[in-house]
Amino acid sequence: MRLWELFRLFFRLGWTFGAGTAMTALLQDELVRKRRMVTRSEFMNVYGLARIVPSGSTTAIAVAFGHRFGGLLGTVVALVAMILPAFTLTVLLTIGREQLQGTPAFPLLNLTIMPAALAIVIVSTWNLAQEFFHPSVELLLAACAAIGILVFGISPPLLLVAGGLVGAFTVRERRTRGKRTEGTKRSGEGEGAEQTA
């Protein structure tokens, strides 16, 4: 794939609504079904690995396929193309907000958009939390983390690493329909978390 084609593919991806899940589905459709440049198995292997890279899964996938089709330069092209639409719109909207400061519309913005945005946070949190609301090590970890933040003021990154390490030794394997599976879903999975919100 030429670099320009790579740019066009990921730029189109960057305009997708529905966060990482929708973007990944679109990319799979393009690369596996339409262009037949990657097998489904290869794509799923990359996707599975992207879910455990400590970055957003979509950017990890962009690096993987950018490298495959264009080397290191391909990774830069894929990433820039993918983030450009959202980046531009985000900054422009932020500039718009700052322009409103000092005008009568600004306090109105805080009174209305902020509580609506808070609702998004609440729904996102609830959607993530549902999976852990049963007696388990995971529920205990969640409770300890909340107490750690509210009562002891412990740093969130420290809590996250500690929680991951404790989970590595204590979380039990989940059995699904007689098939042994690990709890592979993570809240760090931007796709799943945001999609359900």
Added chain:
Amino acid sequence: MLGSLMVASLSSFGNGTVMAAVLQRSFVQDARVLTNDQLLFAFALARVTPGQSNLYIASIGYMMFGWAGSILSMLAIILPSYLMLPMLGGYQRLRTLSAVPRFTRGLASTAVGILMATTWNLSKDSLDPPVTWVVLTVALGLMIFTRLPTIVSLALATALGVAIVLAVPGAAGSVPL
């Protein structure tokens, strides 16, 4: 700024919602370089813009250091993803390690606790005048009980809030308009 954003991105595995919790602590509570309102605004942008859900940190970067800050903030998203390259080489070994999904599960459940605490912290500051409670309730109702896209729920709740502020005396509380 870049260091804090990098820590937030790495520790939250790039998840936009979890990052907000980490950033609330770093930038709002500890460093006091952002307000909760600014953070919530940036977070809301993730819902009205295309692409992945963690790019709202470009807004945070802009609020702090203008265009340079917004571009630098993207490094916090982009750089960790290059870990994919060495990991692609060791993928077969990683697949067999049962500790890996257990680690991510522990991470996920811890993140839920952090999010709950952060939601409480954000709520304390954002909900004061009566109209904020109405907007919150309507937005929650629309998101939970309807199939409307989030952006539409956001817009409808906001529009209702504006209408209430303009029509009902005292709805804005002590906030000067």
